[in-house]
Amino acid sequence: MSNTDFALAVEDLTVSFDGFKAIDALTLYIDKNELRVIIGPNGAGKTTLLDLICGKTRASGGSIKFKNEEILGVAEHKRVRLGIGRKFQTPSIYENLTVFQNLEVSYPAGRSVWGALAFQCTADIRTRVETVAADIGLGGERLQTEAGLLSHGEKQWLEIGMLLMQEPELLMLDEPIAGMSARERDLTADLLQRICQNRAVIVIEHDMDFVKKIAHKVTVMHQGKILAEGPMDQVQADPKVIDVYLGH
Template structure:
């Protein structure tokens, strides 16, 4: 998908730089990758990537098509096993764990292509995700636990702007609403790290505006990694941006530093 870079005037005041929030970050990293490498035959899709993400940070991951962003996300979430290197989350090496085990470690993600249950109601989508976290129920507690799950699901839907649509089929939602439902599904698994893969892809200006505000709200309690082609969005949300190119880290820094980096301008921003 080609990068989409709307003009700043389309969203006045919405995508302000998040540098002012840097002071609230914890000094201790929640996520580190060390020399992370993924090879497909002779091709290194991710090559020797080392990053450190602080608790409470919004980290942007950008780069041109084929830079390795999706492969990097797939490693973090267990979809792909790295060829070499480490992924340390909360002090534990999770490299190579399967997706269900990664989810149990409190890592969740959204996908570039919306991943919901279209034939289920909006509430059921979130309820099922929440229930998946509670795998050791006592039969005596089942009824109470189910009631708690429904209450949590309704609260999450309110957080993502879908209150009042609980009984709608997910397939009947607008594209922007479906993307927000997917974020709600991820939140229902009670993550500490949320990986968002192009959360505003295909959205209108108004939908993008609402999703940016949503990400800001949920970021108060989470660490977020965001892959995003809309440069206005990522520059406005991220504390720090990591730029990938041909599977390697090209640059890393605050949004203003990335905007001013000549190598990034040449390779990605094309300015």
Template sequence: MTTDLTDSILYLDAVSVSFDGFKALNDLSFVVGRGELRAIIGPNGAGKTTMMDVVTGKTRPDKGAVVFDGSVDLTTQDESAIASLGIGRKFQKPTVFDYQTVEDNLLLAVEGPRTAFSSLFGWRSKVTAYQIYEALSIIRLGDLKYRLAGSLSHGQKQWLEIGMLLAQNPKLLLVDEPVAGMTDAETEETARLLTSIAGEHAVVVVEHDMSFVRALDCKVTCLHEGTVLAEGTIDSVSANDRVIDVYLGR
């Protein structure tokens, strides 16, 4: 496992979390390589979101190791420290700052100092317009940059949140159900976007939409009852009998 560890951007080993006796994660182990694109599937309650909570510091695991970038122990850090290490997260429900413009949402996300004192004294007036421009053009919201984020459609909010993630320039992006509420065309665009940013960033996508997962064309991990049920190509995973039983259906 040691070579796995040093080559990995995210390394989970025997992670368990229980809530009031319910085991949300049960000896969960899997490894994501640097720059890898990975899809996580699984039925409701399989532990997908809990896994993201553990990685981003929202939930502390009862036991097990969570290691980032080959050496950083994530179990002792909180959300903002983990975000500063270079892990970005998109929530299942799109979460943007409704009362600020699209541009300001991105500005707040752009990597750089985050302390309260620096923010009082002109911090980030030097953020290059280019960084914002770049993010805006990737998520195609350039024409709407002065709109309040709260006035965007559901799909546009999803994209804005992905844009904020990109502006953070993280090493690892955790993306929870990015295409929920999107039209087919938007779903295709999102798949294209995520495959294009993988490589430079590692991307872990949780999604139920199987045609979307197929479009991502990457390694798939299927979770069930807090542990890995199957892992491999989309074809091998979807042909797996147990995956069909618990998740895909016959």
């Protein structure tokens, strides 16, 4: 088995749901500072793979090493503490709190909304909130905006910001630009490029223009397995990929 410098090493990973292998002996390596995009038809197992990596779903077999440590048996909340951040498809922000407060409560020391609001906002936390807010394009005056009043795209960025407050070394995003305007998509591409300078990022996406813009490497999944992997232009020209996915 590998013992290398990957941010994430998934080997022979399998999960069965009532005998159906949603992930089937899948092997995947992600470098530090890599932005990997996973594509593939509906039902290919993309979301399930993220569920397994973040610990939401338990694997039937195989190995998941994060920074060279086996995490297969580690509970979901402990994987968060190890540095794995996962954004789900629907944003889970606190609509009644401001942008500042949403980021503040996501600071790792604050375990719950009430706990975090009760403790003093130290200079440290404030600095971190302001840095992250600037990163997600919600700095300055926007910090005081109530999150419920943000646009759909801004809410998605805020949730990414909430994950960044924990300084994850692996960040996973499932279809982050769904429902965004063209301008918001461009800004999200810029944001993801900034974010991956300090960490590994895995993005699941169906929008090929967006994938082209952000991906270092693309993994194509099909029926719980990897169908193809490589740079976007190579994957796009692969007849197998055209046959099961891009040709439709």
